[in-house]
Amino acid sequence: MTAKITLRKGDITTDAVDAIVNAANNSLLGGGGVDGAIHRAAGPELLAECRALGGCETGDAKITKGYRLPAAHVIHTVGPIYHDGRHGEPELLASAYRRCIEVAAANGCARVGFPAISTGVYGYPLAAAAEIALTTVDAALTDHPEVVEARFWLFNGLAFGAFERALVQLGRQQN
């Protein structure tokens, strides 16, 4: 079966996939943005499980249960804070996406929902982040065929447009 990359507009916490990805920080103890929304929707049991994980390096990912979320699991990853693009940001962002697919595959999660990691509080420019997200996930899905779908949840029209353009670009590169 060929893996699919799909785009959705809206709130990732509504998705009943096998795992949704959280754009967290190194502490894994919650925050604002999508992290705050996921913790609010999952309930306090999620924070309790996160406390036992001992944080997460930038570019890595760790999995928990989804608790009150419709998604069965949450894969917590930490994207880079964007400075100027010359401090390893592209590699760290790619690593965050790749590790999420690896963790999903290792835990039997066939369908994974992603937010646009690092593009909010962490300030990663949308067009560049979208290109890295889609090329990295596309390659990781090829390496891990047990993951059959990556769904990107874009919170507003600007983010959706950037990912739409990057997806077209990716299609052109493949043909």
Ligand code: AR6
């Ligand atoms: N569903 C989907 N996307 C969302 C949602 C949602 N419910 N809420 C926000 N977004 P951000 P970061 C989008 O700031 O840049 C936290 O405090 C948002 O519009 O959530 O990786 C963490 O604890 C943006 O496009 O994550 C860290 O400290 C994207 O999700 C820090 O923010 C990511 O924005 C991480 O910053």
